[in-house]
Amino acid sequence: MTQDNRKPLDTPEANGWHWQTNILHADTQLPAGFAAMPVPVARASTVIFPDLAAMRALDWKNDSQWRYGLHATPTSMELMRRLAALEGGKHCLLFPSGLAAISNVYFGLVKSGDDVLIPDNAYSPNREHGDWLAESFGITVRYYDPMIGNGIGALIQPNTKVIWLEAPGSVTMEVPDVPAIARAARERGVLTAIDNTYSAGLAFRPFDHGVDISVQALTKYQSGGSDVLMGAVVTVDDDVHHRLKRARMRMGVGVSVDDCSLVLRSLPNMQLRFEAHDRAAMTLATWLETRHEIAAVLHPAFEDCPGHQHFRRDFSGAGGLFSVVFDERYSQAQIDAFIEALRLFKIGFSWGGAHSLVVPYRVPSMRTATPWPHKGALVRFYIGLEDVRDLQADIEASLKAHLGA
Numbered sequence: 001m002t003q004d005n006r007k008p009l010d011t012p013e014a015n016g017w018h019w020q021t022n023i024l025h026a027d028t029q030l031p032a033g034f035a036a037m038p039v040p041v042a043r044a045s046t047v048i049f050p051d052l053a054a055m056r057a058l059d060w061k062n063d064s065q066w067r068y069g070l071h072a073t074p075t076s077m078e079l080m081r082r083l084a085a086l087e088g089g090k091h092c093l094l095f096p097s098g099l100a101a102i103s104n105v106y107f108g109l110v111k112s113g114d115d116v117l118i119p120d121n122a123y124s125p126n127r128e129h130g131d132w133l134a135e136s137f138g139i140t141v142r143y144y145d146p147m148i149g150n151g152i153g154a155l156i157q158p159n160t161k162v163i164w165l166e167a168p169g170s171v172t173m174e175v176p177d178v179p180a181i182a183r184a185a186r187e188r189g190v191l192t193a194i195d196n197t198y199s200a201g202l203a204f205r206p207f208d209h210g211v212d213i214s215v216q217a218l219t220k221y222q223s224g225g226s227d228v229l230m231g232a233v234v235t236v237d238d239d240v241h242h243r244l245k246r247a248r249m250r251m252g253v254g255v256s257v258d259d260c261s262l263v264l265r266s267l268p269n270m271q272l273r274f275e276a277h278d279r280a281a282m283t284l285a286t287w288l289e290t291r292h293e294i295a296a297v298l299h300p301a302f303e304d305c306p307g308h309q310h311f312r313r314d315f316s317g318a319g320g321l322f323s324v325v326f327d328e329r330y331s332q333a334q335i336d337a338f339i340e341a342l343r344l345f346k347i348g349f350s351w352g353g354a355h356s357l358v359v360p361y362r363v364p365s366m367r368t369a370t371p372w373p374h375k376g377a378l379v380r381f382y383i384g385l386e387d388v389r390d391l392q393a394d395i396e397a398s399l400k401a402h403l404g405a
Contacts, residue, residue: 215233323381
């Protein structure tokens with residue numbers, strides 16, 4: 001008969017603890033000398049302190065101290081460090097979406113009785129957020145001409161706390177004079193916040209132009225895979241950072257460190273992807289400008305785009321996003337049929353991923369401060385990483401089929 005040398009399940013291990021206890025209290029430190037290229041994924045809700053003195057010495061303003069997994073782990077801290085460095089900032093906070101990042105700016109800096117200025121070409125959810133604050137929280141929200149430049153000074157009131165910018169407008173593509181607006185705001189003690197998602201922080205560095213706060217949707221180029229929702233707020237001033245950080249803590253906002261790891265994985269090749277999108281978009285925009293169906297191509301790198309001189313002065317690239325205005329003789333139904341017949345361009349919001357996208361917009365319904373000069377339908381294209389010849393053929397075939405080209 002074979003002897004059974006197995007230990008009973010309730011037999012203590014060498015250290016005197018039961019195996020179940022040892023599983024829970026195993027030494028999880030990486031061995032000395034181990035190194036790898038990826039950033040380790042540190043998942044945590046509870047953060048362990050070495051002693052009570054360390055726990056009691058916590059200072060929420062100290063970004064290098066661990067407090068709770070909701071606020072940061074080494075994985076999310078590394079992503080924040082890299083994003084701040086990318087834009088030339090000092091601090092970064094992460095949020096579960098770009099809109100959540102915008103919301104944090106409002107709740108961190110504005111209270112009842114304050115005034116906010118938003119450009120008329122702003123990202124629609126930002127406008128809707130501003131309108132909601134005005135309706136429910138006693139905030140005054142006013143919309144201004146994005147091409148106002150130094151004239152913004154005349155709109156600033158004693159209770160104006162934040163001036164938003166978007167460069168360029170993510171649908172209508174006007175490029176504001178960011179330094180002029182930032183300078184006028186700073187002279188009057190007003191903070192400026194820019195939605196810098198269009199440039200991904202690669203083609204435009206807002207802090208070099210006097211802006212106080214940069215907001216981005218990391219959902220776009222930083223992720224690159226159309227599979228992550230995340231946002232970031234980058235700042236240079238300690239006090240502004242602390243005000244935003246406190247609002248983030250009070251609202252219980254956090255992000256998945258697994259999502260952080262996906263963005264960290266994509267950051268090293270973001271510049272290459274951005275440049276590839278830029279080249280392809282320029283090729284297609286230049287071709288579309290020759291088409292008789294198109295009344296205007298709205299691309300900041302084109303001389304007739306409003307604010308092109310600001311783009312040429314302040315930007316180093318454009319990425320994959322631009323819009324076109326169709327000739328007014330085409331009905332919305334024809335434009336819709338054109339869009340739905342495209343095979344490679346998928347209908348969907350957002351951008352920054354590998355796949356090309358297309359969305360129609362009714363611009364007059366999106367503006368309240370400035371008239372829209374075009375009569376034809378506007379369609380926004382995002383140019384992905386497909387072969388540009390295939391994308392051109394796709395557009396051409398749909399134009400021919402539905403607009404009589």
